[in-house]
Amino acid sequence: xxxxxxxxxxxxxxxxxxxxxxxxxxxxxxxxxxxxxxxxxxxxxxxxxxxxxxxxxxxxxxxxxxxxxxxxxxxxxxxxxxxxxxxxxxxxxxxxxxxxxxxxxxxxxxxxxxxxxxxxxxxxxxxxxxxxxxxxxxxxxxxxxxxxxxxxxxxxxxxxxxxxxxxxxxxxxxxxxxxxxxxxxxxxxxxxxxxxxxxxxxxxxxxxxxxxxxxxxxxxxxxxxxxxxxxxxxxxxxxxxxxxxxxxxxxxxxxxxxxxxxxxxxxxxxxxxxxxxxxxxxxxxxxxxxxxxxxxxxxxxxxxxxxx
Ligand code: MG
Ligand code: MG
Ligand code: MG
Numbered sequence: 543x544x545x546x547x548x549x550x551x552x553x554x555x556x557x558x559x560x561x562x563x564x565x566x567x568x569x570x571x572x573x574x575x576x577x578x579x580x581x582x583x584x585x586x587x588x589x590x591x592x593x594x595x596x597x598x599x600x601x602x603x604x605x606x607x608x609x610x611x612x613x614x615x616x617x618x619x620x621x622x623x624x625x626x627x628x629x630x631x632x633x634x635x636x637x638x639x640x641x642x643x644x645x646x647x648x649x650x651x652x653x654x655x656x657x658x659x660x661x662x663x664x665x666x667x668x669x670x671x672x673x674x675x676x677x678x679x680x681x682x683x684x685x686x687x688x689x690x691x692x693x694x695x696x697x698x699x700x701x702x703x704x705x706x707x708x709x710x711x712x713x714x715x716x717x718x719x720x721x722x723x724x725x726x727x728x729x730x731x732x733x734x735x736x737x738x739x740x741x742x743x744x745x746x747x748x749x750x751x752x753x754x755x756x757x758x759x760x761x762x763x764x765x766x767x768x769x770x771x772x773x774x775x776x777x778x779x780x781x782x783x784x785x786x787x788x789x790x791x792x793x794x795x796x797x798x799x800x801x802x803x804x805x806x807x808x809x810x811x812x813x814x815x816x817x818x819x820x821x822x823x824x825x826x827x828x829x830x831x832x833x834x835x836x837x838x839x840x841x842x843x844x845x846x847x848x849x850x
Contacts, residue, residue, distance in 0.1 A: 545609035546578045550620040552744045553579045555587040559684040560613035560658040561599050563677050570671045578602040584742050586728035590683045594676040614658040616640030619746045634661055637837055656701040657688035663704040679712035683724055690797050691721035694835045729761045736777040749848035752788035758836050760795045775805050782807040789814055795834055802833045817847030
């Protein structure tokens with residue numbers, strides 16, 4: 543059976559495009575692989591796949607007995623429940639090192655850049671393969687998505703350089719305009735259930751024995767969710783009560799104003815908010831200037847708060 547190239551739970555554009563692109567690269571190397579995803583594409587990802595004529599990867603939720611390469615994550619909490627019964631072959635990622643392990647040698651490429659597709663671009667170059675035009679366009683979109691059009695503090699010069707090179711291959715002149723199209727597609731909330739909005743980009747973390755779920759909605763304006771904020775909070779309370787979570791959070795990120803509002807339901811909200819330098823009263827619905835990245839700003843603040 544072919545090895546799976548698998549992105550994280552609640553797949554974002556980077557995890558789905560990475561799986562497709564990594565499968566193309568590894569096939570060129572002569573490996574027998576297929577891209578896979580732990581869910582269907584969200585609206586932004588659907589926009590990218592449609593725009594560049596790509597198929598959504600097969601949805602896979604069980605990996606026991608399979609050879610597996612992970613892309614865009616290495617945390618067990620973001621893997622299928624039976625990940626320990628899979629044979630880990632490799633990782634391409636740009637997050638904190640997770641807790642997966644392997645029984646045989648693995649190929650891991652982990653870089654502190656803004657997007658897994660920036661790493662994959664460098665891998666094509668290093669291994670001497672050409673990137674197909676349509677994949678270059680999708681990779682560019684994944685970089686724009688993960689770096690929030692280069693505004694996220696996770697953005698590096700390598701991401702900007704990769705984006706420019708990929709735009710050239712894809713024949714795209716206006717990178718910023720493509721970024722705005724992308725985030726307009728990403729901001730779609732009408733017709734979506736509250737639950738699907740919370741889980742659109744949601745990750746669970748284990749912090750000092752507590753399960754903490756953090757969702758993020760990146761929007762071109764917070765006005766888009768003004769009318770449903772209270773309902774989102776009520777639904778978030780349900781999410782918190784499930785799967786033994788200590789805390790459930792939803793970051794409402796305004797990509798134009800470059801900051802986030804936090805919705806928090808927690809067994810210990812004061813401790814969580816302390817992580818962001820706020821008291822409970824201040825913190826409720828406060829706008830956190832400059833906070834855009836879950837990975838670089840929110841998770842480290844939470845980890846510090848839960849270590850105390
Ligand atoms: Mg991701
Ligand atoms: Mg990513
Ligand atoms: Mg993201």
